[in-house]
Amino acid sequence: MSIDLRPLATAVPDAVVERMRVARCVLAIGHESPDADALGAAIAIALLVEARGGRATVAASDAVPDLYRFLEGSDAVRTDPEPGVPYDLVVLCDCGDLSRAGAIRERNAALFAATPLLTIDHHASNDASGDLVWIDPGAAATCEMVALLATRLGVPLALGQGRLAAALAAGIVMDTATFAHPMRRPGRSRSRPRSWRRGRRSPRSAAASTARSRTRSSPSSGGCSRGSSPTRTAW
Numbered sequence: 001m002s003i004d005l006r007p008l009a010t011a012v013p014d015a016v017v018e019r020m021r022v023a024r025c026v027l028a029i030g031h032e033s034p035d036a037d038a039l040g041a042a043i044a045i046a047l048l049v050e051a052r053g054g055r056a057t058v059a060a061s062d063a064v065p066d067l068y069r070f071l072e073g074s075d076a077v078r079t080d081p082e083p084g085v086p087y088d089l090v091v092l093c094d095c096g097d098l099s100r101a102g103a104i105r106e107r108n109a110a111l112f113a114a115t116p117l118l119t120i121d122h123h124a125s126n127d128a129s130g131d132l133v134w135i136d137p138g139a140a141a142t143c144e145m146v147a148l149l150a151t152r153l154g155v156p157l158a159l160g161q162g163r164l165a166a167a168l169a170a171g172i173v174m175d176t177a178t179f180a181h182p183m184r185r186p187g188r189s190r191s192r193p194r195s196w197r198r199g200r201r202s203p204r205s206a207a208a209s210t211a212r213s214r215t216r217s218s219p220s221s222g223g224c225s226r227g228s229s230p231t232r233t234a235w
């Protein structure tokens with residue numbers, strides 16, 4: 001059985017889709033003491049970037065617990081970025097606020113100061129830190145949001161012989177306690193000030209998603225070779 005996610009995927013803010021489309025070298029981070037949703041979402045973000053010809057690193061402040069070692073790609077999860085790699089985007093997954101990223105931020109302060117930050121999260125309490133923020137408190141898991149992002153990017157969930165789907169499913173299963181919790185919770189949505197330079201918002205997106213973009217221009221889509229120092233990209 002297959003389900004067409006495209007009608008639901010209109011919830012993904014256009015600015016998020018556009019930013020992911022041009023990202024060439026991404027650091028995907030889950031929260032400290034990572035769980036299946038944080039790891040699954042970050043691994044999935046990396047797979048999306050790589051599927052589009054880019055390069056990605058998955059990291060979390062703390063090592064992957066043995067419990068989640070079954071996740072394909074978990075062996076490549078680092079506790080710090082790869083040295084010397086000029087990341088053009090950091091994607092913060094499943095972190096209710098910046099502090100949830102943990103010590104990786106302090107250990108790599110220069111990189112975080114110099115690199116645009118995209119926040120993708122489903123916690124209603126999210127403080128909307130980041131240069132581009134997509135928060136959907138109605139989503140059962142950050143992995144649910146990334147599944148919709150994959151759809152918008154045209155990347156099939158079957159990517160990697162099911163590797164993408166497995167990563168996303170792990171987060172959804174965990175955050176719903178194996179579907180014991182409702183996938184969507186009416187009344188949990190919230191509204192926030194938004195500013196959009198471009199793009200249209202679907203009715204569902206307007207109701208359930210929050211996104212904010214700061215003044216930005218198109219980022220460099222240059223290569224992702226080692227050696228050059230990171231420079232702040234305005235976007």
Ligand SMILES: [Mn+2]
Pocket residue numbers: 037038094122140141142175
């Ligand atoms: Mn979560």
